[in-house]
Amino acid sequence: MTQDELKKAVGWAALDYITPGTIVGVGTGSTAAHFIDALGSIKHQIEGAVSSSDASTAKLKSLGIPVFDLNNVDRLAVYVDGADEINPQMQMIKGGGAALTREKIVAAVADKFICIADASKQVPVLGKFPLPVEVIPMARSYVARELVKLGGLPEYRQSVVTDNGNVILDVHNLSIVDPYALERAINALPGVVTVGLFAARAADVALIGGPDGVRTISK
Numbered sequence: 001m002t003q004d005e006l007k008k009a010v011g012w013a014a015l016d017y018i019t020p021g022t023i024v025g026v027g028t029g030s031t032a033a034h035f036i037d038a039l040g041s042i043k044h045q046i047e048g049a050v051s052s053s054d055a056s057t058a059k060l061k062s063l064g065i066p067v068f069d070l071n072n073v074d075r076l077a078v079y080v081d082g083a084d085e086i087n088p089q090m091q092m093i094k095g096g097g098a099a100l101t102r103e104k105i106v107a108a109v110a111d112k113f114i115c116i117a118d119a120s121k122q123v124p125v126l127g128k129f130p131l132p133v134e135v136i137p138m139a140r141s142y143v144a145r146e147l148v149k150l151g152g153l154p155e156y157r158q159s160v161v162t163d164n165g166n167v168i169l170d171v172h173n174l175s176i177v178d179p180y181a182l183e184r185a186i187n188a189l190p191g192v193v194t195v196g197l198f199a200a201r202a203a204d205v206a207l208i209g210g211p212d213g214v215r216t217i218s219k
C-alpha cells in the first residue's frame with residue numbers, strides 16, 4: 001500500500017468514533033483530508049463540524065458539511081486529526097501544514113483526540129521532524145535566539161503565513177525527552193503563539209495505518 005492509501009484507511013476508520021447527531025472537530029492536512037471525505041459520506045447523520053483551518057473549512061463546505069464557529073459550540077465529543085510524529089505516550093508534533101494553533105484550540109475543546117496517522121509517523125522520541133512554532137512576526141528573531149538557547153536550530157519557514165497572520169519557525173536538532181517541559185518553556189516565550197508540541201493535550205486514541213491494516217492504540 002502507498003502512504004496515501006494508509007492515510008485513507010485511517011481517515012475512514014475514524015468514522016467509527018463519530019456519534020450521530022454531533023458536531024465533529026476536524027483537523028488539517030493530507031490525512032485529515034481523507035477523514036473529511038469520509039465524513040462527507042455520513043453528512044446527513046451529523047450536525048456539522050468545527051474546523052481547524054481555512055483549507056479544511058473549504059473542503060468541508062465543498063462537501064456540503066455545515067461548519068460552525070467554535071465560539072458557538074461548547075462541547076465536541078471528538079477531534080480527529082493527523083500528526084507529523086507520535087510517540088508511545090501518544091504525544092505529538094503537529095504543524096507541518098502550519099495549522100497548529102487552531103488545531104490545538106479545537107483539540108482543547110474536544111473530549112477525545114483521535115489521531116490518524118500512517119505508521120511512518122510513529123517514533124520512540126519526538127524531534128526528528130522539525131518542531132513548528134507559530135510566532136508573531138515582529139518577535140521572529142527574538143524567539144529564534146531563545147530557541148537556540150533551548151538547544152534548537154530554528155529555521156524561518158519562508159513564504160508561509162498562517163491563517164492567523166503569523167509566521168512559522170521550524171526547530172531542528174531537538175531530541176524531545178521531556179515534551180511537557182519543552183511545551184511549557186516554548187509557550188512561555190513572549191511572541192510565541194503556539195508550539196506544535198501536543199504533550200499536555202496528547203491523543204486519546206491513535207489509529208495507525210500499516211501494511212497489516214489499521215491498528216488501534218488507546219491510552
Ligand SMILES: O=C[C@H](O)[C@H](O)[C@H](O)COP(=O)(O)O
Pocket residue numbers: 027028029030031032081082083084093094095096097098099100103
Ligand atoms: O498543520 C498541519 C497539521 O498538524 C497536520 O495534521 C500534520 O502536519 C500532518 O499532516 P499530514 O496528514 O498531511 O501528514
